[in-house]
Amino acid sequence: MSALAFFDTSILVYQDDTSSPAKQHCALAVFSEHFKKGTAVLSLQVLQEYFNAATRKLNLDPERAQRRVEIFALANIVRFEVTDVIAAIELHRLTHISFWDALIIHAARISGATVVYSEDFQHGSVLAGVRIRNPFIA
Numbered sequence: 001m002s003a004l005a006f007f008d009t010s011i012l013v014y015q016d017d018t019s020s021p022a023k024q025h026c027a028l029a030v031f032s033e034h035f036k037k038g039t040a041v042l043s044l045q046v047l048q049e050y051f052n053a054a055t056r057k058l059n060l061d062p063e064r065a066q067r068r069v070e071i072f073a074l075a076n077i078v079r080f081e082v083t084d085v086i087a088a089i090e091l092h093r094l095t096h097i098s099f100w101d102a103l104i105i106h107a108a109r110i111s112g113a114t115v116v117y118s119e120d121f122q123h124g125s126v127l128a129g130v131r132i133r134n135p136f137i138a
Helices: 009-014 021-037 044-056 062-072 082-095 099-111
Strands: 005-007 040-043 076-078 115-117 130-133
Touching: 005 009, 005 021, 005 099, 009 021, 009 044, 021 040, 040 044, 040 099, 044 062, 044 076, 044 099, 076 099, 082 099, 099 115, 099 130
Parallel strands: 005 040, 005 115, 040 076, 115 130
Antiparallel strands: none
C-alpha cells in the first residue's frame, strides 16, 4: 500500500468549485488518485468544514453536499478523543499555527499520513513530522 495522504478541507471544496477550473482539475486528480488506492485520509473536522463551505461559499444544494460528504466518508476517517484535542492545543502553543490548523496536523500525524495536501500551510514545510504539499504549486 502507498503512503497515506491527509487532505485539508480546501482540496475537497475545490473539487466542486467551477470558478477555478485549474484548481478543480488538480484537486480532483490528486484526491481521486489517493481515494482509489485507499490512501486518502480525512477527519470529521474536514467533513464538517467541507459541508459548511460547499453550502455557504459555493451555494451547493445541501442534499448534494450531503451526498459528497457520504462519499468522502468512505476514505480513512480520523476521529478524535479528548487527548487529541489537548495534543492539538499543545501543537498550537508550540508552533503558533491556529488551533484549527493544529487539529488538521494532529489528525494527519495520528493517522500515519506522511503528507498533508493543503494550500493553507507553507509548501514543503514539515509540521509535527508531516510534510506539507500544496498540490496547486507545479
